Amino acid sequence: MATLFGSGIKRREDPRLITGSGTFTDDIKLPGLTFAAMVRSPYAHATIRKIDTAAAAQAPGVIAVITGKDIAGKVGPVPCAFNVPNCDLKLPPHPALATNKVRYVGDAVAMIVATSRAAARDAVDLVDVDYDPLPATVDPEKAVQPGTAQLHDEVPGNVAFTWHVAGGDADQAFAQAAVKVSLRIVQQRLLPTAMEPRSAVASYNKATGQLTLWATSQNPHIHRFLTSVTLGLPEHKIRVISPDVGGGFGSKIPGYADEFLVAYAAMTLGRSVKWTEDRSENYTVTTHGRDHVEYVEMCGTGDGTITGLRTKIHAGLGAYASTAAPGVPTILHGLMYSGAYTIPNVKGTVIGAYTNTTPVDAYRGAGRPEATYLIERLVDCYARRIGMDPALVRRKNLIPADKMPYTVATGITYDSGDYHAALDKAMELIDYRGFRERQEKARKDGHYLGIGVSSYTEICGLGPSQVAGQIGFGGGLYESAIVRVYPTGMVRAYIGTRPHGQGEETTFAQIVADEFGVPIENVEIVAGDTESTPQGWGTYGSRTTAVGGAALKNAAVKVKEKAKKLAAHLLEANEADLEWHDGKFQVKGSPAQAKAFGELALMANVAWNMPAGMEPGLEASAFFDPTNFVFPYGTHIATVDVDLETGEVTVLRYVCVDDCGPHINPMIVEGQVHGGVIQGVGEALQEIAVYSDDGQLMTGTMMDYAVPKASQMPTIESHFTYTPTPVNPLGVKGIGEAGTIGSVPCIVNAVVDALAPLGITHIDKPLTPARVWAAIQQAKGGAR
Amino acid sequence: MIPASFDYVRAKSLRDALNAIGTDGTKVLAGGHSLIPMMRFRLAQPGRLLDIGQLAELKGIDLKGRGARIGAGTSYRELLDSPELAERYPLIAEATRGIGDVQVRNRGTIGGGLAHADPASDMPAVMLALGATFNLRSKGGKRSVAAADFFTGAFTTALASDELLIDIALPAPPKKAGMAYASFEQKASGYAIAAAAAVVTKSRKTITGVTLALTGVGDRAYLADASGAVGSHGDDAALEAAVANVTKGIDVNGDIHASVEYRSHLARVVARRAIALALSRAG
Numbered sequence A: 001m002a003t004l005f006g007s008g009i010k011r012r013e014d015p016r017l018i019t020g021s022g023t024f025t026d027d028i029k030l031p032g033l034t035f036a037a038m039v040r041s042p043y044a045h046a047t048i049r050k051i052d053t054a055a056a057a058q059a060p061g062v063i064a065v066i067t068g069k070d071i072a073g074k075v076g077p078v079p080c081a082f083n084v085p086n087c088d089l090k091l092p093p094h095p096a097l098a099t100n101k102v103r104y105v106g107d108a109v110a111m112i113v114a115t116s117r118a119a120a121r122d123a124v125d126l127v128d129v130d131y132d133p134l135p136a137t138v139d140p141e142k143a144v145q146p147g148t149a150q151l152h153d154e155v156p157g158n159v160a161f162t163w164h165v166a167g168g169d170a171d172q173a174f175a176q177a178a179v180k181v182s183l184r185i186v187q188q189r190l191l192p193t194a195m196e197p198r199s200a201v202a203s204y205n206k207a208t209g210q211l212t213l214w215a216t217s218q219n220p221h222i223h224r225f226l227t228s229v230t231l232g233l234p235e236h237k238i239r240v241i242s243p244d245v246g247g248g249f250g251s252k253i254p255g256y257a258d259e260f261l262v263a264y265a266a267m268t269l270g271r272s273v274k275w276t277e278d279r280s281e282n283y284t285v286t287t288h289g290r291d292h293v294e295y296v297e298m299c300g301t302g303d304g305t306i307t308g309l310r311t312k313i314h315a316g317l318g319a320y321a322s323t324a325a326p327g328v329p330t331i332l333h334g335l336m337y338s339g340a341y342t343i344p345n346v347k348g349t350v351i352g353a354y355t356n357t358t359p360v361d362a363y364r365g366a367g368r369p370e371a372t373y374l375i376e377r378l379v380d381c382y383a384r385r386i387g388m389d390p391a392l393v394r395r396k397n398l399i400p401a402d403k404m405p406y407t408v409a410t411g412i413t414y415d416s417g418d419y420h421a422a423l424d425k426a427m428e429l430i431d432y433r434g435f436r437e438r439q440e441k442a443r444k445d446g447h448y449l450g451i452g453v454s455s456y457t458e459i460c461g462l463g464p465s466q467v468a469g470q471i472g473f474g475g476g477l478y479e480s481a482i483v484r485v486y487p488t489g490m491v492r493a494y495i496g497t498r499p500h501g502q503g504e505e506t507t508f509a510q511i512v513a514d515e516f517g518v519p520i521e522n523v524e525i526v527a528g529d530t531e532s533t534p535q536g537w538g539t540y541g542s543r544t545t546a547v548g549g550a551a552l553k554n555a556a557v558k559v560k561e562k563a564k565k566l567a568a569h570l571l572e573a574n575e576a577d578l579e580w581h582d583g584k585f586q587v588k589g590s591p592a593q594a595k596a597f598g599e600l601a602l603m604a605n606v607a608w609n610m611p612a613g614m615e616p617g618l619e620a621s622a623f624f625d626p627t628n629f630v631f632p633y634g635t636h637i638a639t640v641d642v643d644l645e646t647g648e649v650t651v652l653r654y655v656c657v658d659d660c661g662p663h664i665n666p667m668i669v670e671g672q673v674h675g676g677v678i679q680g681v682g683e684a685l686q687e688i689a690v691y692s693d694d695g696q697l698m699t700g701t702m703m704d705y706a707v708p709k710a711s712q713m714p715t716i717e718s719h720f721t722y723t724p725t726p727v728n729p730l731g732v733k734g735i736g737e738a739g740t741i742g743s744v745p746c747i748v749n750a751v752v753d754a755l756a757p758l759g760i761t762h763i764d765k766p767l768t769p770a771r772v773w774a775a776i777q778q779a780k781g782g783a784r
Numbered sequence B: 001m002i003p004a005s006f007d008y009v010r011a012k013s014l015r016d017a018l019n020a021i022g023t024d025g026t027k028v029l030a031g032g033h034s035l036i037p038m039m040r041f042r043l044a045q046p047g048r049l050l051d052i053g054q055l056a057e058l059k060g061i062d063l064k065g066r067g068a069r070i071g072a073g074t075s076y077r078e079l080l081d082s083p084e085l086a087e088r089y090p091l092i093a094e095a096t097r098g099i100g101d102v103q104v105r106n107r108g109t110i111g112g113g114l115a116h117a118d119p120a121s122d123m124p125a126v127m128l129a130l131g132a133t134f135n136l137r138s139k140g141g142k143r144s145v146a147a148a149d150f151f152t153g154a155f156t157t158a159l160a161s162d163e164l165l166i167d168i169a170l171p172a173p174p175k176k177a178g179m180a181y182a183s184f185e186q187k188a189s190g191y192a193i194a195a196a197a198a199v200v201t202k203s204r205k206t207i208t209g210v211t212l213a214l215t216g217v218g219d220r221a222y223l224a225d226a227s228g229a230v231g232s233h234g235d236d237a238a239l240e241a242a243v244a245n246v247t248k249g250i251d252v253n254g255d256i257h258a259s260v261e262y263r264s265h266l267a268r269v270v271a272r273r274a275i276a277l278a279l280s281r282a283g
């Protein structure tokens, strides 16, 4: 049988998902279901004088109006679970329902439970909250300046933490350097915009004390744990189910007040409760991404060797620290300051700030896109300063393949890779030299073309659990899987991760089917229900395949080892004399003497004739805890045409060469790259969440927040090199976030390259026509 | 995204509709693609919707003679499905193709778009450039209003609360006119930051007439003066000069997508581009 590993078969989940046959959380219907709606603050910062719920409580269909007073001592604060050490992290209480003070537009002050969604929504308008508005602060840099509005009494100056990272001696490198370049960079706030908004349904059995919570979750086991902590409910009495999940991009990692409140309401009211946010709510309360104001600098020699990098980062956390928030701009960001290069001296300070805005947490790439972006922008500035082609500067500084595995200045060790090969391939594919010639000609005709390169590596496949402990992550980062073979030879595999669009129902089935030599139709992958799936830490950080896939592979190997022992027993042969061929164990040199996998499945499950001491059944579970992270990498190159008159940027070509090791399913890998690149191009050209100074989200709907549309996106020419990692048995690296990480800087570099003749050295993303035009006017001396 | 509760009635005839309209809290529903979103945000909370979407009296494109008559209830899709209309008024097809997406064009109606009078919507500028007249009716009578007098401000028109827009009368286009629509879109909404509709005539190489309408720029679509182009050959410098003052006297919008200055600049750019394109199609 041909192996499935490496075959670009169509995604098995798609017929279900694209014909409306999936089951999402909001599809859950239960007898006597009630509906919740949240009363949310219209102010970014205000003292609550009084909450009058009387009118709402009497409205038709309303069952309960719950306020912060009602839940005192019953629903704990919303937890933060990434307690980054050595940075004086301050985690002020985050009440599930505000009682004294609201700290961002969308902060919940009351919850309505009613017999219909419409009744609940109508009653929201009847809750009368008397607010005393306070001055707000929304910018992470301004928030920590003296005299700014203070969010939390426990956090003087709004400083959530000050985190340092260093490797080598950056200060000395800068002191001695021939060339220094610096930039102030704003990495704008983004709205993750999963297609499916968040939703939660809870049902509670008073007699058994059993809580069942359906939730849009990337990590149901983490949600079970957080629910247990927040509600004080024993963990074994909680079942969390995340059914089909329509994307998350990080925004469905955190534990939110909403889910805990829904669970609390179900427990106290004795009715099952459903809450589903609408898109406006999704934009105001579901976590945002990025939000950095950065001062960054790079130094090097006059002939193109980069010797140092320094940063000072203001990272906005929003009003409260969301579940993983403190780890994103620190661990997942600062440790990557050498990028794909041999930069020997790095030093960074990250100042986390509380602001009167929606909490910020992981968003596709989580910290690494921000690192890659600042490094790649600086490389271009440095190259321009020394008059060297930016692609050549990259080639000169990339970590050479023969130095792998390579330990960078911050102390982490990159697993494997040939970074130069990816750069060279991308340059050849886009005809880098030829484009430079065309660019030259076009400039003479008054056309502004540009080319931008970005060479990245990123840290993913999170990660060794021991490291998780050291960096303050409130959980493990191993994965586990159970492979269960039925008497008829059909297989169900239970996994601890929660794929939500990435395609592992297909790729994981490919792994298992290959191992057993059975058709893929015989294998079912089960995820998302804590009742049936083993402990896992979820799908994020491009870890599902690199960690969870490895656990699954190991479980399948265990099953096969047992099957082999059974085959030897049934064939009255020595185990060592057996070989695996085409779905059968057969005696070497005597292929007629064989036991097919299906037959072994039956014999193991009926247990009529087991070897002495062997347990009946055919199943195994495995835990996999990697020894290191994995580091996918690559080079992305874009060419652009800038319309000087309007500032409009047109991407002419987009070439990417990524390396994530061998591909289980090349089509799915390519799909991940496409999705990632589109989100990156969106970030580079058009996506931005805008707050007014008084904390109103000005981009609260899709009429103002520019999620990329197909018609606005370039054709993506996706190519690969294939370098396995030694870190896991599959040799695979994560590819879920690489596209976003690699793409943002190459677009911005290309636009700045196009405008270089005007003396433009930097424009903050997103490079909307308005911003590009303004930069052009300024460069032309319009002083506008 | 749940609207406040409301009643719904479907008009069976135009007379039926005219009798019902104007009663307190009643709002006319056509394609619903402007009204329903506003209701879902609870920016509009009408007590009763009067659905005129099924009224045959409001539908259809009549091309008898040299002009045209378009029923207010005609959908954008139906406009695009008429090759004869596109031939006589290519401007309509060019602008309509850029409105919203397939669903919006399938449901949205030309009358709804005009009555809604969104400051950034496309059809008002097209109607101004073509010199349209709007025929209105109430229980008490009929009247006609020129497009130039119809749009009175952001989301406000000459329509009285008991009036319906029945149809749109278009005069014959000037002989051998070239027409063009140029829009610079806001990337999220797809609405125009600034858009221009131009109708240009020429004699040999010389421009003999320019009608220019802009939308997205101020609180309503308006006819702008580009007569400076008349007599020129439409070279860049001449057009540049002709559009230099197209925002004069207009209170130009500034928002998170475009500053006043940038939008004013774009107004000039789309105006020039529309005239140049129309000129290339004239004759």
Ligand SMILES: Cc1cc2nc3c(=O)[nH]c(=O)nc-3n(C[C@H](O)[C@H](O)[C@H](O)COP(=O)(O)OP(=O)(O)OC[C@H]3O[C@@H](n4cnc5c(N)ncnc54)[C@H](O)[C@@H]3O)c2cc1C
Residues within 6 Å of the ligand: B027, B028, B029, B030, B031, B032, B033, B034, B035, B036, B037, B072, B073, B098, B099, B100, B101, B104, B107, B108, B109, B110, B111, B112, B113, B114, B115, B116, B120, B121, B122, B123, B159, B163, B164, B165, B166, B189, B190, B191, B192
């Ligand atoms: C996603 C999206 C994108 C869009 N993009 C664009 C775009 O790019 N450009 C653009 O121009 N528009 C755009 N639109 C708006 C669209 O053009 C309007 O929805 C449509 O034109 C309005 O027509 P309707 O039939 O849907 O009107 P409705 O929403 O039914 O009604 C709109 C208003 O007009 C009134 N009304 C309707 N018919 C009459 C009548 N005959 N007499 C009197 N009053 C009447 C109604 O009472 C209501 O106040 C977009 C809409 C959406 C939802």
